[in-house]
Amino acid sequence: MVVPQKGYSMRRQLLQMVLLHTAWEMGSGQLHYSVLEESKHGTFVGRIAQDLGLEVSELVPRMFRVVSKGRGDYFEVNVQNGILFVNSQIDREELCGKSPLCAIHLEVIVDKPSRVFHVEVEITDINDNAPFFTAREENFLIPESRLVGSFFPLEGALDSDVGMNAQLNYQLSSSEYFMLDVQKSVDNSLGFLIKKSLDREDIPVHRLLLTAFDGGQPALTGTILLLITVLDVNDNPPIFSQSVYKIQILENAPSGTLVAKINATDLDEGINKEISYSIRSVTPPKLNTIFNIDPNTGQIILNGELDYEDTNSYEIRAEATDKGAYPMSGHCKVLIDILDVNDNVPEMSVSFLLVPVPEDSSLGIEVALISISDRDSGANGQVNCSLWPPRVPFKLVLTFKNYYSLTLIEPLDREQVTEYRMVVRAQDEGTPPLSSSSSLVVPISDVNDNAPTFAQPSYTVFVKENNPPGAHIFTVSASDPDVAENALVSYWLDEKLWPLSSYISVHSESGKLYALQPLDYEELKLLEFQVRAKDAGLPSLCGNVTVQVFVVDENDNAPAVSGPDQDIATLVKVPVAAGLVVGKIHALDADSGYNAWLRYELHDAASGPWRVGLYSGEVSTTRALEEAEGGNSQSLLVLVKDHGKLVLSTTATFSVSLVASAQAAQSDARLSGLGRNTKPLADNANLYLIIAICSVSSLFLLVILVYVVLRCQSQAKEAMMYGPGTATLVCASEVGSWSYSNRHSHILAGVSGEPGAKSDLMVFSPNVPASAENGKQQDLLCVMVSDALLKFLL
Structure with a gap:
């Protein structure tokens, strides 16, 4: 659609509409509109949706948008009605300069399906720039001898507008000596004429006002003051051989190239005939330093680089001035056309x-x-x-x-x-x-077609008990071959089968597992749960892994002697033989494994005829006791220690009363008040027989036990640690009585078959990789044989 504009006839509007219709019918896919420069925001330009054959209702769904290539965001489309309107004011002179045709190319893009249309909006000039002169005033030195009719050129005014708005007319203020003259020749020279002989003595200086009017409606004006000084004598000005010089030069001409040589002659004689050349002005004015002229020869030299794409023509106004006392000048134009060369890459x-x-x-x-x-x-x-x-x-x-x-x-x-x-x-x-x-x-x-996966289906983690709250115990990591949010993995615990919120937490981003509270092996030995990994895709995909957390025992419980107190009393009838067991100390340790394996020692091993079994706790005689020693009472202080790295211990007092055979009846009556753990003496003959049989059997089993222990010790080492990691086999103590591996956990406390003792064997079977199966079977055999022999001996 064409917008009616002031100063344009109906005929031009009809012609534009015909051209627009013709271009559309030819299938070029281009629309042409025109709009006045300086139009306000919202000014109607055209019904672009209708002209492109698009329905207004489909503009938003198809993401209708307009792109202006490198020309600013001057236009916008109302997607509610499909009207193209002015978004911001346009200054045609700033946008296109003096170019006769000024247009903005728009690309109209729609999707579903994608199409691109091309729209050209012509910016029509309005008369918004007044004519202006390059200087506020111009000085002339005119001898009084100059003849009536002498012509003096003037520098015309400039107007940034184009077309009729840039067509200039001039008016000179009223004067009886001078009149304005526009020579309708090739160069359309502007100047003034002397219409009456000058008389310096009458008026030495004339001040005239030159006014320029443009062709706009209404017309705008600009003025310059002409200051004319009347001189005497030298009455012949230099005259150029040509009033206009036309030159062509390539744009890649180097600096220093000779552009033209102008020549002027003076009919005067002597010093009044000597001429000096100068450049009065260069158009466009911003490039007035790109040319130099030799004042003596009139040669015009290039003093810079030319660019056809920037300016394709220049106009030089040259002046020749003689050297008389009252110099006179002649003027000419040099029109330079720049020839294009292929110096710009696409x-x-x-x-x-x-x-x-x-x-x-x-x-x-x-x-x-x-x-x-x-x-x-x-x-x-x-x-x-x-x-x-x-x-x-x-x-x-x-x-x-x-x-x-x-x-x-x-x-x-x-x-x-x-x-x-x-x-x-x-x-x-x-x-x-x-x-x-x-x-x-x-x-x-990418599209989200891959779920997060873990490196292995399950993980086994060993954590020492009494860990600090919030300790990092392990890190799970899942990978997703997708990208961006489809590969952004977050983690959480699956608590459907086990409430874990008070024990374990997982960091949603890093996958780090934390123990929220100290773990106690005596209360909780195994936590088994699932960690799920979910990506951030739409829809999201999930993967999961099983984690088994085994709590590893630490030596945090001291041995405890059985019974309400730690005082044990017994009665021994003398005489007795050496090696007689007179009593036994029973102790338990709440820990397991090596930390629960107890040993017994006398506090003062050098005093008295007594000894205590290192691992059995049995108190026996070291020598024969005679009846002469009857009537004595002795107290033994027994230390009970475990085998932890930091050894914990307790004490028990064992009281022994020696009585002669004659006093047996009375001693037996008193014995019941001495302690709850006292025992009658066994028959010596039976005792010796049992000791003999056990000694032979123990010797045989001890040989087998030593062999198994040495075999286990050659394969195992202690590698338990706090935090993430894999526990390796820890097999054999000093007598091969306790074992632990990442496949089996054995807890030994007390003596098998005795009241209050803990379970002899506790086995956990976590999931471990199949590659470790052969080694673990051998470890299990070592552990089971060691424990069985130990229980038999004890």
């Missing part, structure tokens, strides 16, 4: 529409838009585009002039190729041709 701009590309994308989808431009003109600005390597699932499709789309032509698989690296090469048709390239990286996005 420029490339890539706009990604769909990055990363989902691996399940449909064929034909547009991934990126590529626009190619070349600042050169003619064949130097014609560009061809290609894609390398050729064997990729994408191709370039020419959509409009130098616009290409990168289109998917083959199915994608992220598991085979995670990204594609391509090079787009653009080459112009100049001589020699210039080219440029741009690397494209198109990543392929």
Whole structure:
């Protein structure tokens, strides 16, 4: 649609509409609108949705959007009604300068399916810039001898507008000596004429105001003061051989190149004939230093670098001044046309529409838009585009002039190729041709099709009891071959089978397992639970692993002597033989294994005829006792110690009363009040027989026991530690009575078969890798044989 504009006839509007309709019918896919510059925000431009054949209701679902290439965000589309309107004010002069045609190219993009339309909005000039002169005033030195009709050129005004708004007319303030003159020749020279002979003595200085009017409605003006000083004598100005010099030069000409040589002559004689050349002005003004002139020869030299794409023509106003007492000047123009050379490589701009590309994308989808431009003109600005390597699932499709789309032509698989690296090469048709390239990286996005997995189906963890609260005991880790959020794994405990919140916690991000409270082996020996890993995909996928936490015993319980107190009394009838067992101390340890294995010692081993069994706790005589020793009472202090690394111990008092045979009846009556653990003496003959049989049997079994213990000790070492790790076999004490491995846990306390003793054998069978099965079977055999022999001996 064309917006009616002030200053434009109905005929031009109709012509624009016809051209727009013709372009659409030709299938170019381009719309053309026009709008006045400086239009306010919200100014109507056109019904773009209707003109493109799109329904207003489908603009939002299809993600209708407008992209302006490198020209700012000047336009916007109301997706509720499909109207293109001005988003921000546009200054045509700032946008396009003096270019007669100023247009902004818009790319309209819709999805589902993806399409790209091209819209061109012409920015129409309004008369918003007044004419201006490059200086506030201009000085002239005119001899009084100058003839009536003499012409003096003036520097015209400039107007940033274009068209009629830049067509300038001039008016000179009223003067009886001077009049304005515009010479309608090739150069359209502006100046003033002398219409009456000058008389310096009458008026030495004339002040005239030159006003410039543009062709806009209403017209805008600019002024300059002309200061004319009347001189005497030297009455012949220099005259150039040409009033206009036309020059062509290549844009790649080096600095110092001779551009032109101008020549002027003076009819005067002597010093009034000597001429000096100078440059009055260069248009455009911002480049007034790019040319130098030799004041003596009139040679104009290039003093910089030319760029056809920046400025393709220059206008130099040169002046020749004689050296008379009252100098006179002549003027000419030098018009310089710059010739283009192929000195600009093609420029490339890539706009990604769909990055990363989902691996399940449909064929034909547009991934990126590529626009190619070349600042050169003619064949130097014609560009061809290609894609390398050729064997990729994408191709370039020419959509409009130098616009290409990168289109998917083959199915994608992220598991085979995670990204594609391509090079787009653009080459112009100049001589020699210039080219440029741009690397494209198109990543392929993943779908969540892989669940988190653990390195093994289960883990076995050993933790010493009495750990500090919050201690790190193990770390589980799951991997997910997906990427981004599909591979972001979080962990949690599955408490469906066991309430773990008071014992174990897991860090949701790192997978670190923490013991929330100190563990007590005597209360809890095994925690078995599942840790689940879930990714952050939609929908999320899960994996799980079984964790078995075995609590390892520490020596934190001292031995305790059985009974309510630690005083034990017994009555012994003398005489007795050496080696007679007179009593036994019973003690228990709440710990297990090596920490619960007890030994007994006399506090003063050198005193008295007594000894205590190192591991049995039996108190016996070291020598024969005679009847003469009857009537004596002795107290023995027995130390009970465990075998922990930090040995814990307790004491028991064992009282022995010696009585002669004659006093047996009375002693027996008193014995019941001495202690609850006293025993009558056994028959000596039976005792000796039992001792003989046990000694022979023990000797045989001891040989077997020593062999098994030495075999186990050669394979085992203590490797229990606090925290994550695998416990290896710890087999054999000093007599091979206790064993522990990461497959079996044996707890021994007291003597088998005695009241109050703990279980002789406790076996835990955690899950361990199959590769360790053979070694663990041998460890188990060692442990079982050792414990069985120990119990038999005890």
